[in-house]
Every structure is written in structure tokens, then in C-alpha cells.
Amino acid sequence: MHLIITDAWLAKSRAIYLSGTKLVLAGFVAALALMLVAAGLYHWVFLKGAREGWPVIGALVKLVVKDEFDQRDRFLRENLDMMARRVGEMQAKMMQLEALGERVSGLAGVNPNDIKATAGRGGALVAGPSLTMEELQATLADLDKLTDQRVDLMTVMESRLFDQKIRKMMVPTQEPVAGGNLGSPFGWRIDPMNGRSALHTGLDFPSEPGTGILAAAGGVVVTQEYHPAYGNMVEVDHGNELITRYAHASRVLVKKGDLVKRGQKIAEVGTTGRSTGPHLHFEVLVQGVFQDPQKFLTAGQKLPKPSLVAAAPPPRPAPALQQVRAN
Template sequence: MQVILLHPRFSRAKSMTLAGRHIVLLIAFFLMAVLATTALLYFLLFRFASPGILPFVQAKIAFSTASDTADSEKFLKENLAAMAIKLGQMQAQLLRLDALGERVQGLAGIKPEEFNFKEVPGSGGVESSDLDGRKPQAFGMSEFQFALDAMGRDIGHRADYMDVLETTLMSDKIKAKLLPTNQPVQANYNSSSFGWRVDPFTGRSAFHEGLDFPVLPGSPIVAAAAGVVISAEYHAAYGNMLDIDHGNGIVTRYAHASRLLVKVGDIVKRGQRVADSGSTGRSTGPHLHFEVRIKDVAQDPRKFLAAGTDQAKMAGLLGN
């Protein structure tokens, strides 16, 4: 490559011949100069720049940093607000779960000191890094949010389970209260059992549909279970008679009373005094004739009263 140089100071034109290696050296020198200049500018800018030097560049950097900080703070505030709402919901769920637990505890007959829902259970163990050499990892924002959501779902599932358990226990307790298992009078024995016997008036074999409890006149007669009074009247054979409906086709009958203390339609509680004993109707002396009928078929009252005695013994054992 030939280069011709022209200048007024030259008396004649001069020419210069450049080989390929000269061109390569010139390009390399140019690139090295550009790189060196750029490096020098960066060094001076970020190492020795004072507030008065390159104000535009510094302002640009400051604006970018401030924008990033503002975005980070906004993201953090939004996440904290969302987690605070979630935490509030979980606290409300825990309060409801505590109340449910106390009700279930009472229905199940568990002593409060044996299962305290408001007491934090103990925990512990060997740290994982001591076993396998792995270092514990700190929770990030996303991991913490995931754990919080998972815990919220778990609390909801447990609350649903406790609801079902409470409903079941409550249903069982109601059913137990509606079963005639409570002794209707204070008597140590019955003078006439359920089944075939010799009729005290005719002397012939007859089927006795209840139990006879000998008691003093005026002794309190109580409801064997909770229910509704469906009959309170005088009957030629039963005398002053009381029928209580306990649901599911179960009816109890109290006969030969001297006085009735409730009327038709009254709702009575288990163990409530409903009449006084006597010897009215077809009776040889003061006593209570007690029947349990299911769908108007007489049943042996002893199996119900025995179940009540067993429940009382079990409650006494649990109480001790």
C-alpha cells in the first residue's frame, strides 16, 4: 500500500509505502490506545471522583441506586403487609382452635391439666449440622411465605377435624342423656322383676312389663332421662301415670304415683323430680312401677339401668 503526502512546505510530493504488517501494527496501537483511555477514565471516575467532578454521572448513579432502594422497600412493605394479614388470620384460627379444643376436652372427659391447649409444648433435638455436616439455611422471604401458607392450611384442616370431633362427641352425649339409664327412685332392690310372674290379685301367671321398686309414700320420682311429657293422667290400672318420650321411639312410664309434678308438653331434664310415689290404681302398696318401651314394646328396664350404673362407675374411675 502506497501513501502520497502533500504539504506546502514540501517542494515535491512524497510517497510512503506501507506493508501489511505496518497496517496491523497501526490498528493494534489504535485499539490499545482506546482501551487504555477507557480504563483511565473509569479509574479516575470511580476512584478519585469528588462531589464536584462529573456531577451528571454521579447524579445518574445516585438516581439508579435510590430507585433500586425504593423498589426494594416497596416490595418488602407489600410482603410484610400480606404476611401481617395472614398472621392475623392464623391468630384468629388459633383462638378458635383453642376454644374448640377446650370444648372437646370437656366432652371427652379429659382433665384440663392433662391437655392444656394454651401451653406451648416442649421441643428440642440435635441440630442437623451436627449429624450430616450441612449448615442450617436461613429462611428467605419466599420460603417464609410458603411456610406461613402451609401452616395456615394445616390449622384450617385441624379446625375442621375438631369441628367434626366435637359434633360427634356432642351427639353421643345427647344420645346418652336421652337413654333411660338413670335410677328413677332411691331403692336398693325391686320387689317384682320384668317378665312372667304370679299376679298378686288373680294368682295366675301373667307377664309383668316393668320393674316394681318398693319406696315410702311421697318419695321423689325422677326422670330416667331427658325428654318431653306425652301423658300425665289417671289410669285405672296404673293409677297416677306419667309417660316421657325420649326420642327414637323410647318412652318411659312411671305409675302408681301419689302426685304428678309435670304436665303434658313439659320438657324435663335427666334426674328432674317429676312425681311422688304412692299406691294409686291397681296396687297392693306404696311402690313405683317403672317401664321402658321402644316403639310401644316393653323392654327390660334393668339393662338400661345397669348401663347407667356402669357409666357412673367409669366416671368415678376417670375422676380419680
């Protein structure tokens, strides 16, 4: 394309040659400039009309804003419904946890009625899609409070159960000789050495020399010595004034002050002291009074605590027979 530009008097002229590429580029630039001007003008007119409330533009603005609000409200409603379903599921799980807590509380020795009175029950009910944000926040706050209460209660019950477990582990229900046969029982008998009536204050377990002697329960070794009647002797304190005694050992594996576990090997069977043959003489004392060890061994894990198993003490031996208590 050729363009000839002249002045008003045709005195001067200038020729411009535009190729196809230059022509397209010039058209593009002109169109772009026109679009920018139109956009700027539209923006100015639209804002001015929206601010001053022009009839057509004001209605258009309201329509656009209403559509945006509808979309936002629909988005929030969908999220609220999803959160409401999740909260409902959480409430169902909390109810299951509450029922489980009531069952466990019985094992822990906690009254379920006290749990209901101190911790309350349930929370705000999520009724469906009509839930508002305020109701959802209130429900979440109730669930958070209820969760804290359940955590506190579970902590208390865990402590109670742990305490019960420790107490049971401190009750001498473990046989002191694995697979040992019972010899002389607890009670009055004819003494095998002098032939007179005497109180046998424990149980005898005849066994081969060197057989392991096991701690009947966990505790602390309070005595480890040689006694004229008991021979090599070990006493273990289990708390609550409950003591077990192991006599006639050939070898002792613990010393005074040692902590021993239930079933731990503490000595070996022998025939030291006042004894007619290799065996373990096993005694249980509650508040210094001899008890029948067989009651403890047969009770097993059914005994909740030592204070409940301290049965009425048997008759004390006569003064003349005090010296023949370890056979």
C-alpha cells in the first residue's frame, strides 16, 4: 500500500509505503488502543453509575452482587453441611466413648453415677442442614469441653487400674517353687524332730537341692540372714504390713534392700537350719501374724488388694511351742 501525504498547497508531498506485515501491525495497534480507551471509559461510566445509582447500571450491579452472594452462600452452606455431618460423627463416637468409660469405670472401682454427675452427658445435637455457623461453633465448644472431661476421667481410671494392678502384683499368689509338690500344710501337727504337737506356720515344698525359689510377689528384701531354725532365710516386704518368708535355702541370690519382681528367682532349695531334708519352708505374715499361705496361692488374681485377703489370724502358738515354728 502506498500513501502520499501533501500539504495544503500541494507544494510538498511525501510517499509512505506499507507492506502487508506493517499494515497488519498498524491495525493491531489501533485496535488495541481503541480497546483500552473503551475499557477505561466503561470502567469510569460503570463506577460513576454504581456510585450515583443510575437506573440501568444500579440494577446491573445489584444483579452481579446478588449472583456473587448466592455463589458464596452456596459454597458456605455446602461446607457447613459437611462440617455438620463430621460433628455428628464425632458426637456418635463420643457417646460410644462414654459408654466404654462407664464399663471401664466399674473395673476401676469408680461409680458411674459419679461420672455422670461430675462430667455431664452428651452435647448439642446437630439436627441437619439448617445448622448455622453460631450453632456449629457452640456444638464444637461443647464437644471440646466434653473431650477434656473424658480425658480427665480416663486418666483417673487409668491411675485406678494401674494401682489395682500393682496391688495384685504385691499379693503373694505366685507359687514359690515351680511345679513343687506340697508337703506339710499350715496348721497344728506332730513335730518331726521331737514328736510333740506344734504349729506349722507355713507350707513345705519338698524339692531337689538347687531348685529355684521364686518370689511369690513383688517387693523389697528386708531380711537376708542365717537363722538357727530357718537356716538361710529371706524375707520380702510387699507393703501393707504383708511379708513372705523363704527358709532352709542352700544359696541366696538377693540381699537386704534389693527390689524383687514377682516370679524372680531369689534363692535355691536346701536343707539348712532346723530341717529333716531338702525343701522350701514358705510363710506369709500379715501385721506380724502368721497366715495360711495356701489361701493366697489358691486365690490367684481374684484378690483385689492385700487388705481384703488378710483373713482372721489363726490361733497364736502356745509360748512353749514358739521355738518350733520352722520345720
